[in-house]
Amino acid sequence: MFRFIVRRVVITIPTLILISMVVFAIIQLPPGDFLTTYAAELASTGTSVDAMMLENLREQYGLGQPIYVQYWKWVRNILTRGDFGRSFEWQKPVTEVIWGRLGLTVIVASASVLLTWVIGLPIGIISAAKQYSVADYAATFLGFLGLAVPEFLLALVLMVGAFLLFNQSVVGLFSPEFVEAPWSLARVLDLLKHIWIPMVIVGLRNTAVLVRVVRANLLDELRKPYVITARAKGLSEPKVLLRYPIRTALIPSVGTAGWNLPDIISGTMIVAVVLGLPTTGPLLLRSLTSQDMFLAGAFILLISVLTVIGTLISDILLAWLDPRIRLQYYG
Amino acid sequence: MKDDKVEGATMTNDRNGAGRQLIESELEEIEKEARVFVASQWQLMWWKFRRHKLAVICGVLILLVYLVAIFAEFLAPYPTDAVFSQYTYAPPQRLHLFDHSQGLRFEPFVYDYTVEVDPEALRREFTVDETSKIRVGFFVEGEPYKLAGLIPASRHLVGSLDPEKPMFLLGADRLGRDLLSRLIYGTRISVSIGLLGVFLSLLLGILLGGISGYYGGWIDNLIQRGIEFTRSLPTIPLWLGLAAALPEEWSALQVYFAITVILSLVGWTSLARAIRGRFLALRAEDFVLAAKLDGSSEFRIIVRHMLPAFMSHVIASITLAIPFMIIAETSLSFLGVGLRPPIVSWGTLLRAAQNVRAVATAPWLLIPAIPVIVAVLALNYLGDGLRDAADPYN
Numbered sequence: 043m044f045r046f047i048v049r050r051v052v053i054t055i056p057t058l059i060l061i062s063m064v065v066f067a068i069i070q071l072p073p074g075d076f077l078t079t080y081a082a083e084l085a086s087t088g089t090s091v092d093a094m095m096l097e098n099l100r101e102q103y104g105l106g107q108p109i110y111v112q113y114w115k116w117v118r119n120i121l122t123r124g125d126f127g128r129s130f131e132w133q134k135p136v137t138e139v140i141w142g143r144l145g146l147t148v149i150v151a152s153a154s155v156l157l158t159w160v161i162g163l164p165i166g167i168i169s170a171a172k173q174y175s176v177a178d179y180a181a182t183f184l185g186f187l188g189l190a191v192p193e194f195l196l197a198l199v200l201m202v203g204a205f206l207l208f209n210q211s212v213v214g215l216f217s218p219e220f221v222e223a224p225w226s227l228a229r230v231l232d233l234l235k236h237i238w239i240p241m242v243i244v245g246l247r248n249t250a251v252l253v254r255v256v257r258a259n260l261l262d263e264l265r266k267p268y269v270i271t272a273r274a275k276g277l278s279e280p281k282v283l284l285r286y287p288i289r290t291a292l293i294p295s296v297g298t299a300g301w302n303l304p305d306i307i308s309g310t311m312i313v314a315v316v317l318g319l320p321t322t323g324p325l326l327l328r329s330l331t332s333q334d335m336f337l338a339g340a341f342i343l344l345i346s347v348l349t350v351i352g353t354l355i356s357d358i359l360l361a362w363l364d365p366r367i368r369l370q371y372y373g
Numbered sequence: 374m375k376d377d378k379v380e381g382a383t384m385t386n387d388r389n390g391a392g393r394q395l396i397e398s399e400l401e402e403i404e405k406e407a408r409v410f411v412a413s414q415w416q417l418m419w420w421k422f423r424r425h426k427l428a429v430i431c432g433v434l435i436l437l438v439y440l441v442a443i444f445a446e447f448l449a450p451y452p453t454d455a456v457f458s459q460y461t462y463a464p465p466q467r468l469h470l471f472d473h474s475q476g477l478r479f480e481p482f483v484y485d486y487t488v489e490v491d492p493e494a495l496r497r498e499f500t501v502d503e504t505s506k507i508r509v510g511f512f513v514e515g516e517p518y519k520l521a522g523l524i525p526a527s528r529h530l531v532g533s534l535d536p537e538k539p540m541f542l543l544g545a546d547r548l549g550r551d552l553l554s555r556l557i558y559g560t561r562i563s564v565s566i567g568l569l570g571v572f573l574s575l576l577l578g579i580l581l582g583g584i585s586g587y588y589g590g591w592i593d594n595l596i597q598r599g600i601e602f603t604r605s606l607p608t609i610p611l612w613l614g615l616a617a618a619l620p621e622e623w624s625a626l627q628v629y630f631a632i633t634v635i636l637s638l639v640g641w642t643s644l645a646r647a648i649r650g651r652f653l654a655l656r657a658e659d660f661v662l663a664a665k666l667d668g669s670s671e672f673r674i675i676v677r678h679m680l681p682a683f684m685s686h687v688i689a690s691i692t693l694a695i696p697f698m699i700i701a702e703t704s705l706s707f708l709g710v711g712l713r714p715p716i717v718s719w720g721t722l723l724r725a726a727q728n729v730r731a732v733a734t735a736p737w738l739l740i741p742a743i744p745v746i747v748a749v750l751a752l753n754y755l756g757d758g759l760r761d762a763a764d765p766y767n
Contacts, residue, residue: 056598057601057602057605060602061602061606064606064611065614068611068614068615068618071614071615071618186750186753186754187746187750189696189749189750189753190696190746190749190750190753191746191749192700192703192704192745192749193704194703194704194707194708194723195723195742195745195746198723198726198727198732198739198742199739199742201729202726202729202732202733202736202739205729205732205733206733206736303607304604304605304606304607304608305607305608307607307609307610308607308608308609308610309609311607311609311610311613312609312704312708315708316727326610326613327613327708327709327710330613330614330617330710331617331709331710333617338614338617339614341610342610342611342614345607345610346605346606346607346610346611349605349606349607350605353605
């Protein structure tokens with residue numbers, strides 16, 4: 043197991059390097075560098091441009107130097123000082139802008155993952171155990187619907203519905219009085235009151251996927267002879283189900299849990315934009331449209347890294363559950 | 374089958390008419406089986422697909438959607454940029470086919486509105502005026518266009534016969550443009566971007582997946598790592614980043630193609646995986662070995678022997694990849710980083726519904742959500758049916 047974890051972690055490193063390169067390429071895509079934009083901005087508002095400071099910044103980010111030098115400086119600043127560059131729109135270092143939002147993104151995403159499992163697993167099991175029952179058909183239909191409705195549409199319909207029917211706003215993660223408040227028990231409770239809407243919206247698609255996967259795998263397992271043996275021995279039906287087939291059928295779902303993470307993060311961002319959540323989504327969108335590239339780059343980088351780490355964890359979990367996977371890495 | 378035969382045998386021993394009948398039905402059965410043995414793979418697929426009723430219905434539905442896309446100019450009453458500034462946020466009018474006022478006659482019409490301007494909100498208030506009718510005709514003369522881009526014509530399927538009064542079967546938007554017309558034109562962009570994107574993904578997928586599966590070894594390893602890498606990235610932030618980096622001064626057409634390329638950059642991975650899997654499975658088949666021993670070139674083996682064997686699977690995968698593209702385009706355009714006006718797509722139309730207050734006054738702005746859901750659902754069912762049918766020997 044230890045050897046597996048080490049190998050799996052080592053494989054992750056080139057992925058992370060590649061991600062940083064892709065993100066850096068995105069940062070570099072818009073024409074001009076951010077300092078020119080920054081200087082132009084300062085000049086247009088009438089602030090005198092401090093040539094000395096600009097020169098310092100130019101040196102710090104290696105602007106004007108070959109691209110690989112710029113890349114290296116960018117990576118080095120992140121690794122050694124946690125410095126992601128400067129957001130010229132907010133006039134602050136990027137790090138000051140993003141941490142809070144990133145935290146809330148992680149909370150919403152993990153809550154959605156949790157919801158997916160809490161809802162999807164029992165539905166999948168029931169629809170396999172009672173194949174072709176009304177519940178099964180309902181689950182299948184809901185599953186297809188979950189696949190077909192884009193998250194932003196669901197958010198939109200829910201928002202409009204709440205507005206028209208209850209004249210209530212479902213926008214945001216906090217009530218107005220808690221938006222700027224420091225963390226407290228009351229604020230957490232307020233968060234819980236609001237978080238379920240994005241949770242449900244983001245979770246629906248992956249719940250649909252989970253139900254389908256669990257159902258298909260469990261149906262395969264239920265046809266195997268050992269299940270018949272268990273029944274013949276007189277085990278009660280719930281016991282027959284829980285003892286072996288479910289455990290075996292779960293393995294592929296656990297394996298894909300990590301694969302779903304990019305989807306969940308993507309979904310969270312879109313829903314956040316529609317519902318105006320104080321997570322990374324709206325800010326990333328804004329930084330991209332105003333070409334605040336260091337901020338945008340930091341977001342994309344951190345979210346991708348989080349996704350990769352999430353996948354890593356779920357892979358380790360999978361290996362812990364399934365010895366066959368562990369053995370693959372010894373070969 | 375076995376039981377049938379035993380039963381048939383005892384019956385013939387009894388030498389009665391029923392026995393002869395059974396033999397005949399048995400012969401029929403054998404004939405049917407013989408038909409199955411000589412049928413081509415496509416024939417078998419079609420037989421199996423036909424049994425999946427829902428998939429067939431969805432296939433017809435998808436065909437209709439693409440017909441709408443092709444004949445958009447004919448079906449849409451107005452061009453996308455026709456602005457009726459007197460009719461901002463005009464509500465949908467119901468199309469009445471028969472006029473009951475003087476006996477029952479086939480005389481399609483819609484009721485006119487009376488318009489009042491709310492002095493406080495400075496908004497037009499529309500109420501249906503049942504006393505005034507606007508006659509509606511089929512195949513009416515309208516804006517000239519080129520049907521499917523080729524045949525010059527000027528007839529439209531439906532249209533108001535009164536040149537002074539436009540009609541809005543699905544309502545009007547913020548600027549007073551007919552939503553139905555825009556929805557029809559939007560269909561063309563949204564479904565074609567799905568097709569084009571999948572085509573590009575397919576090229577990449579066949580090339581890389583094929584190389585990966587056919588040659589194996591280090592190159593397979595490299596491509597597999599590449600796929601894993603692409604799939605580990607959260608798509609939306611990546612798309613957003615790439616799409617936002619498109620230069621502002623690009624024309625609508627350039628943006629359209631750029632968005633398609635961006636979508637397929639991520640979409641190719643699933644197709645490549647499917648193709649690689651088939652290649653790996655087929656490579657070990659006897660007929661490939663036979664062809665190799667026969668001295669066929671690699672190109673011939675792939676194109677002549679392997680391609681037909683997995684084409685059906687590829688088609689099923691394509692059908693399942695299109696809805697993914699449609700959702701992606703719609704989401705990006707909705708967020709404002711995909712297609713931009715004046716291009717009309719389902720996504721750009723839904724962007725008008727982003728504002729809750731706008732939707733509260735004009736709920737019909739949400740109508741473009743319906744074709745998105747219907748198309749995606751239908752393509753999913755169709756793809757499922759095709760995938761089941763792709764393995765006719767099963």
